[in-house]
Amino acid sequence: MSPPRPIAMLNSATRDSITNALASDVSEVRLIAKDELTTTYQLGLADGRQVLLRIPSFNENASIVEAEVATLRYLADRTSIPVPSVLAFHPGSDGEHSTTCYALLQKPSGTCVESVFPSMTPFEQNSIVAALARWMVELFTLRFEAIGSLRIHGSNDFRIGPVVMKPFYVDGRSKLSLDRGPFTSARGYYRACAQRELDSSRMLFVQDAPESYQQGLEESRLTVERITGFLCDLTDRCEGLDDDDPEMAPFSLDIHEIGLKNIFVSPENPTNILSVADWQYVNARPLWCCARLPPWLRPSMTATDGGSTRLAAIFKAEVVRVAGINSTFLRSLDLEDTRSTLDDLSTYDAFRDGFLLLPALENILATLPGHEDVAGLTALLDPSTLPGRVARINLLTRGSNAMYLAMTPPRSPLMTSLKEESTDKGMPSDSPVLVP
Known part of the structure; x- marks a missing residue:
């Protein structure tokens, strides 16, 4: 006997809701992606269409799907970025006829750039990079009231809700009552990141453990407490946050993590971008977070052909062309200050990565301008x-x-x-x- 189709595993009310939204029966279901937070299926419909079904892995993760739907609708309505259409969204409901949260999305057409980028001509590669630069500059001009993710408010409006970032949800954290915002200041956000690690680690330490592990757990607990204390200390002493840098303090949508796997192009003309998919973890963040090179454009220790250097230059040249040589976005691209380091460290798991996170924080705090600890740095x-x-x-x-x-x-x-x-x-x- 063949295993039940995934859509058959949903309750009847949810299946009926999906069928009604699509106005067609589902004839085929194929798993596309699955992780701890969400699951995505490709649905083949009786009328020949193919669509994507995104559902949260747990009810506590429904906000991730909700935020992606809001982001897609916002980008489609108010920007030039080509994104998949949201065919239907259901937030889920409780009661006698409870339904699961789900989103039905247009399946991206075309070819994924990641699979063809190495074989593309320099002109075609430059075209992709330049388009990404234009989108980032376009979003850089938009403003939001807080750090957090987009939510649909009313019939055709949007607001900022809690953040949807993996460190707040993975490893069972979605079930914890963590402070996910929204945050009206960067310092408030980074303090919440420190508290997140402390609260998440307590879940581990309250569990029963054999006596042989007690000493190790106690050492780990002390390490986590030191790390969270250092993160708060670094947040308080970090220059350039909030009112320290009024020009870069406002909030905009941060999409610098977009990768080649998200971009789909025409097979006949790779410079024709058809769609940019997967917007699950986009948040409004301070401007200095938004104006950064995508990771795949940054210099690599292993690259020998200079490709990333060339493409990074193309990216900056397009920023100059669109926003001007004196633009705030361009100046921010080369910023590598304590703010950037704080932002990177705030994504680490203090329990699992403590052996690296603790010395890194000690190093930074010992060398902050005006706060040098020579003896401590020597020991470090x-x-x-x-x-x-x-x-x-x-x-x-x-x-x-x-x-x-x-x-x-x-x-x-x-x-x-x-x-x-x-x-x-x-x-x-x-x-x-x-x-x-």
Whole structure:
């Protein structure tokens, strides 16, 4: 017997709602994507159409689907970005005939750029990058009242609701009563990030554990508490937040994480962008967060052909053409200050990543202008410790390999066997040896 189709696993009220919204029976269901937070299916309809069904993995994640629907409708109504149409949205309901939250979305047509980008001509690649630059500059001019995600308000209006960011939802956090905003200040948001880590870790520490693990848990608890304290301290001392930089303090939609996998183009003409899909985790954030190069355009430690450097130059050139040489967006692109570091660190898991997060925060706090702690910094950079080696390497390299580079390399089996053999048999004093 074949397994039940996913849509058959939904209750009858939800199935009826989907069928009525599409005005057609569903003849085929195929799983497209699934993670801890949402699940996406491709529905084949009896009338030949294909659409996407997005549902939350748990009821607590319904806000993620709701925010994506609001973002898609906002972008379609008020920007030039080509996005899939929202065919239907149902927020879910309780009661005798309860229904599941779902969104029915237009399936993107065309070819995913990620699969063809390496084979595209430089002109075609430049065209994609320039389009992304124009969209980001366009959104940079929009303003919102707080940090958070879009929500539909009324029949044709929008408001800012709680943030929809993975650190607030993954690893079971969606079921916790965390402060998700919206936040009217950057400092309020980053303090909430610190509190998020503290509250999430407490869920782990209250669970029963064997006595042998108690000491380790206690050490982890103290580490998390130190990290959250340091995050709050860094938030208070960080320059450029809120009123410190009035020009960059307002909020706009941050889409700098858009990747090549989100962009679909015409197979016949790759410069013709048909759709930009997957807007699940877009939030309004301070302007200095919005004006950043997409990650795939930043310099890479492994790239040798200079492709990212060329494309980054194309991106900046398009910003100059559209917004001007003196634009705020352009000036913000090259900002690599404490604000950016704070924003990056606020996404880490204090319990799982504490062994890296703690020395990083100690390093930053010890070197903030006007707050230098020479003795503390010297201890932090102690090369005899793993955190010290990580900190030293981070000062000289960029990327995620600092931890690997700091590890003591394993001893060569060949050298070990030679040493053991020489110990057993003895060697003349003038014989060459390998020293491990």
